Amino acid sequence: MVHNCYADTEAAVVGFVTEYLTGHALAAKLVGWFFICAAFYGLFKATMAVIGHMRGLLRMLVPGANVKKLGEWAVVTGATDGIGKGYAFELARQGMNIVLISRTQSKLDAVKSELLAKYPNVQATTVAVDFSNFDEAKQNDVKKAVDNLDIGVLVNNVGMSYSRPHMYLEASLELTNRLIEVNLNSMTRMTYIVLPGMVSRRRGSIVNVSSGAGSLPQPLQAVYGGCKNFVNSFSESLDLEYRSKGVRVSSQAPMFVVSNLSKIRRSSFFVPSATAFARAAVAKIGTGETYVLPYWTHRLQFCLYSLVPRWILQKGALNMHLSIRKRAIRKEERIAAAANADKTN
Numbered sequence: 001m002v003h004n005c006y007a008d009t010e011a012a013v014v015g016f017v018t019e020y021l022t023g024h025a026l027a028a029k030l031v032g033w034f035f036i037c038a039a040f041y042g043l044f045k046a047t048m049a050v051i052g053h054m055r056g057l058l059r060m061l062v063p064g065a066n067v068k069k070l071g072e073w074a075v076v077t078g079a080t081d082g083i084g085k086g087y088a089f090e091l092a093r094q095g096m097n098i099v100l101i102s103r104t105q106s107k108l109d110a111v112k113s114e115l116l117a118k119y120p121n122v123q124a125t126t127v128a129v130d131f132s133n134f135d136e137a138k139q140n141d142v143k144k145a146v147d148n149l150d151i152g153v154l155v156n157n158v159g160m161s162y163s164r165p166h167m168y169l170e171a172s173l174e175l176t177n178r179l180i181e182v183n184l185n186s187m188t189r190m191t192y193i194v195l196p197g198m199v200s201r202r203r204g205s206i207v208n209v210s211s212g213a214g215s216l217p218q219p220l221q222a223v224y225g226g227c228k229n230f231v232n233s234f235s236e237s238l239d240l241e242y243r244s245k246g247v248r249v250s251s252q253a254p255m256f257v258v259s260n261l262s263k264i265r266r267s268s269f270f271v272p273s274a275t276a277f278a279r280a281a282v283a284k285i286g287t288g289e290t291y292v293l294p295y296w297t298h299r300l301q302f303c304l305y306s307l308v309p310r311w312i313l314q315k316g317a318l319n320m321h322l323s324i325r326k327r328a329i330r331k332e333e334r335i336a337a338a339a340n341a342d343k344t345n
């Protein structure tokens with residue numbers, strides 16, 4: 001009955017429109033032109049997107065700078081694991097000395113020993129900093145460690161995300177502040193410390209590690225996505241300000257990479273290891289691009305995303321994150337129930 005009612009309405013509307021258009025030649029022409037223009041506009045947009053990405057894919061062939069010519073030292077934040085460790089080892093492989101900065105001194109010591117054993121011709125120093133509390137005293141520690149060094153490359157890599165997707169109000173203000181401190185203020189403050197030396201030497205490159213999340217909709221990860229979007233905008237603006245002074249700034253955006261943060265343990269076509277990602281990323285330092293997707297399958301993935309209308313991406317991201325959140329909450333509840341049961345036994 002309900003179905004018939006809709007079918008009748010639909011038939012009536014179609015009948016009315018057809019009759020109206022047959023009786024009104026001008027209206028029919030306008031509708032026709034509207035659809036022709038829409039089709040051309042769609043084709044134009046798709047062509048421009050493909051040309052843009054072809055340009056991007058071709059730029060992958062442009063070789064980066066010889067990083068050693070930028071200076072003797074590289075500074076890498078978040079250097080004891082994942083992508084940061086990858087950057088540190090790759091820059092050392094290219095002959096640069098490395099300042100390793102991270103939270104945990106014991107991990108810094110272990111990574112420093114590993115790096116020097118692998119690349120005995122380079123030097124390495126460490127500074128332990130918790131970027132969630134990068135206060136003046138800690139900033140001075142970093143200043144002292146880097147002040148007399150010829151720093152050619154700064155990689156602002158340190159970052160953190162949520163343990164699982166959260167609605168904005170579900171995450172504590174403390175967590176929100178920590179996300180902003182680690183993902184964003186670490187970068188602006190480290191840049192204050194290192195950029196003046198680069199400007200005075202008139203050479204250097206600052207790489208800010210962003211994320212695909214900075215350009216794609218991030219419901220339930222709003223602060224992380226927002227921070228990464230800031231990283232992109234900050235890097236582009238700074239590059240325009242300082243390129244005439246010999247310093248280039250870029251944001252390098254990974255999609256998924258094997259690491260503790262992504263919780264992905266095995267590499268695949270679209271998910272490189274941190275080492276493979278870092279090798280591609282260092283090769284892209286100094287190409288002149290201000291926003292770089294260094295790993296080729298990430299660029300391909302991004303190209304495909306950009307052909308999808310934004311509203312579909314928004315809906316897809318929302319549904320995916322809601323479903324991950326639901327499963328994670330169930331797991332948390334199971335763990336809490338098991339812990340309670342243990343206590344009562």
Ligand SMILES: NC(=O)c1ccc[n+]([C@@H]2O[C@H](COP(=O)([O-])OP(=O)(O)OC[C@H]3O[C@@H](n4cnc5c(N)ncnc54)[C@H](OP(=O)(O)O)[C@@H]3O)[C@@H](O)[C@H]2O)c1
Pocket residue numbers: 077078079080081082083084101102103104107129130131132157158159160182209210211212213253254255256257258259260261262274
């Ligand atoms: N992995 C991905 O799929 C992916 C995708 C897009 C973007 N990214 C971005 O890539 C960057 C690196 O991510 P990752 O996956 O390599 O992360 P990771 O494996 O979790 O490594 C994070 C590194 O940062 C350090 N760190 C974390 N919190 C810190 C803090 N408060 N103070 C100082 N150091 C801290 C860690 O040191 P400790 O071990 O001492 O904690 C570790 O060395 C981040 O900016 C992230 O947003 C990653």
